[in-house]
Amino acid sequence: MIRAQAADTMTGVAPAPAAVAEPHSRPLNPTQLGKPAFLLAVPFSLSTQVADNHWMEDLPTERRGPDARKAMRQWLDLYHFVASEAVVYLLPSRGDRKLQDLVFTASLGAVLEHLPDKNTALVSNFCAPPRVGEAPPGVAFFESLGYSTARPPHKFEGEAELKHLCDNVYAGGYGIRSESAAYEWMERRYDMQVVKLEETDRYLYHLDCTVFPVTRDDTMVCTELYGREELGALERHTNIIDVSVDDCYAGICNSARLSNTILNASHVSELQAGTDDYAAEVAKNRRLEDIAVSLGFDLSFFNLSEYHKSGALLSCMLLHLNRHSYEFVLT
Numbered sequence: 001m002i003r004a005q006a007a008d009t010m011t012g013v014a015p016a017p018a019a020v021a022e023p024h025s026r027p028l029n030p031t032q033l034g035k036p037a038f039l040l041a042v043p044f045s046l047s048t049q050v051a052d053n054h055w056m057e058d059l060p061t062e063r064r065g066p067d068a069r070k071a072m073r074q075w076l077d078l079y080h081f082v083a084s085e086a087v088v089y090l091l092p093s094r095g096d097r098k099l100q101d102l103v104f105t106a107s108l109g110a111v112l113e114h115l116p117d118k119n120t121a122l123v124s125n126f127c128a129p130p131r132v133g134e135a136p137p138g139v140a141f142f143e144s145l146g147y148s149t150a151r152p153p154h155k156f157e158g159e160a161e162l163k164h165l166c167d168n169v170y171a172g173g174y175g176i177r178s179e180s181a182a183y184e185w186m187e188r189r190y191d192m193q194v195v196k197l198e199e200t201d202r203y204l205y206h207l208d209c210t211v212f213p214v215t216r217d218d219t220m221v222c223t224e225l226y227g228r229e230e231l232g233a234l235e236r237h238t239n240i241i242d243v244s245v246d247d248c249y250a251g252i253c254n255s256a257r258l259s260n261t262i263l264n265a266s267h268v269s270e271l272q273a274g275t276d277d278y279a280a281e282v283a284k285n286r287r288l289e290d291i292a293v294s295l296g297f298d299l300s301f302f303n304l305s306e307y308h309k310s311g312a313l314l315s316c317m318l319l320h321l322n323r324h325s326y327e328f329v330l331t
Contacts, residue, residue: 029321032322045103046066046103048309051064087321101130107124120150121150128177154178161207162207166217176199196230210253214241220243222242222248249280255288261300265302297330
């Protein structure tokens with residue numbers, strides 16, 4: 001070996017570098033990871049200046065402004081818990097961009113995990129005026145990771161409206177923030193089936209307010225708000241766990257799954273015992289506990305009261321970059 005190197009030196013020819021083997025099946029983006037992955041955004045630009053939903057409109061202006069320090073502490077509690085089990089990407093978010101809802105990443109877009117290459121992200125075509133400016137940073141984020149991106153030519157507000165059920169089947173909410181035509185466009189373009197659910201309650205303005213897939217086989221649904229044909233279409237793909245409108249107002253479906261744990265927001269510690277709000281929160285928590293126990297899940301609650309002022313709850317703050325949690329085997 002020494003002689004060969006010397007010969008190369010004498011002839012002025014550098015030795016060829018040793019070949020480095022490429023790793024097999026190396027994931028190229030978060031959707032291909034064998035571990036849960038989510039997109040969150042630090043609440044630098046959180047604001048309630050523009051009331052863009054009925055929850056915000058009901059709050060007097062003087063009570064609607066979030067406490068920035070408290071909001072950051074609450075966000076960090078959620079972030080630390082999720083990051084202990086999952087890969088978490090943070091969306092670049094400047095505080096001077098006037099994107100008041102950027103922290104609610106679930107509305108930013110949706111990754112289509114049923115596609116074989118797991119490399120396609122749909123970026124939202126927002127209906128709510130304060131959110132229109134979120135699309136460019138959304139496109140930039142996904143493209144920086146190598147995703148192919150597209151925006152539906154119809155109104156569509158991301159994963160908050162589009163829930164993966166199984167295989168190439170999704171549930172899609174329309175009627176308030178998104179249009180049914182957006183899902184027809186997706187079906188034609190991406191070989192997917194979308195069970196379309198019409199939203200009619202202005203306080204439950206995204207699908208994640210009334211539908212939460214808990215497992216590949218079980219989905220929480222507020223059946224009271226949907227028609228027989230819609231529910232029949234859902235039942236062909238999932239077992240429906242009925243939840244009440246009151247529990248949906250309290251945020252039972254605004255949950256997320258992290259491996260064997262269901263995450264949900266609860267500010268019961270800030271409510272006064274004996275009030276209607278306290279009773280509603282306790283009832284929602286107990287119903288969710290019953291569902292979690294029946295399916296073998298742990299349950300964790302997070303106080304996100306500062307985000308309630310934006311009319312948002314926990315599921316709004318997490319965008320799935322994959323659904324590896326749904327591969328977790330419950331025992």
